[in-house]
Amino acid sequence: MATFLSHEIRNSITYYWDLIRELVRRDLKVQYEGTLLGFAWTLIMPFLNLGIFYFLFKIILDIQIRRFTSFAFVGIIAYNWFQSGLSGAALSTTGNRELVLRPRFPAFILPVVAVSSSMLHFIFTFPLILLIVFFEGHHLPVAICLLPVVMGVQFILTIGLGYIATILNTIFRDTKPILDVLLRLFFFLSPVFYDPNMVPEPYQWLYNLNPLVVILQSYRDIILNGIMPPWFDLGMVAIFSLATAWIGFRIFQYQSYRFLEDL
Secondary structure, three states: OHHHHHHHHHHHHHHHHHHHHHHHHHHHHHHHOOOOOOOHHHHHHHHHHHHHHHHHHHHHOOOOOOOHHHHHHHHHHHHHHHHHHHHHHHOOOHHHHHHHOOOOOOOOHHHHHHHHHHHHHHHHHHHHHHHHHHHOOOOOOHHHHHHHHHHHHHHHHHHHHHHHHHHHHHHOOOHHHHHHHHHHHHHHOOOOOOOHHHOOHHHHHHHOOOHHHHHHHHHHHHHOOOOOOOHHHHHHHHHHHHHHHHHHHHHHHHHHHHHHHHO
16 A cells, blocks of 8 residues: 555656746747747846846946946846746636646646746756856855755745735736735845845844845855855744745645636
């Protein structure tokens, strides 16, 4: 009996893995279909944003941050993953109506597909960070091997929030434009291009409730400073992310029967 159950579990994992892989491949293909530069936009857009931020915050405002180019670039591509993953997850059911309405289709994997597609953009862009760090005269730190830990925390956090976003957007179609505004606001409330220590002391406790503060700091500690991330803070964010993902998944499963009506 145990052998049969383990065989069934392996088959299920293989099935979901293959399905997610194929849907991610389809998403990437659709995203760049018909564009002139195709996948090159994944590399071009972060550099364009970096140029704007460098001009505004380094030349005009003269923010005193050491190695601002690599500092800002880490924040840009990490936040882009969070923003595009959450935004894509919000549309994952309404944008795949033909799949959701298929009998026995596991609709719960659609937010995972959206976040995974965005994560691949982060991974493909990551070598550019290493080039910038090397160009600024620094070497690849040994702590870089800890990077998957931080990525895993961000992945789970984005999926958990993505489940909640796709549920709300399926029921209330004006969720997506509201989410876009909130993500734009959240961009400035996250330390993408400035040091979190610049936030006034009376507001630090409130500001630090943002889980991206710890995640972005962890990326920079590993990549730029070559030191261990703040394990306690990162662990608290990981617990929050796991709880959010579990709650979001359970609510998604409970509300999935309504998708047939709302779609």
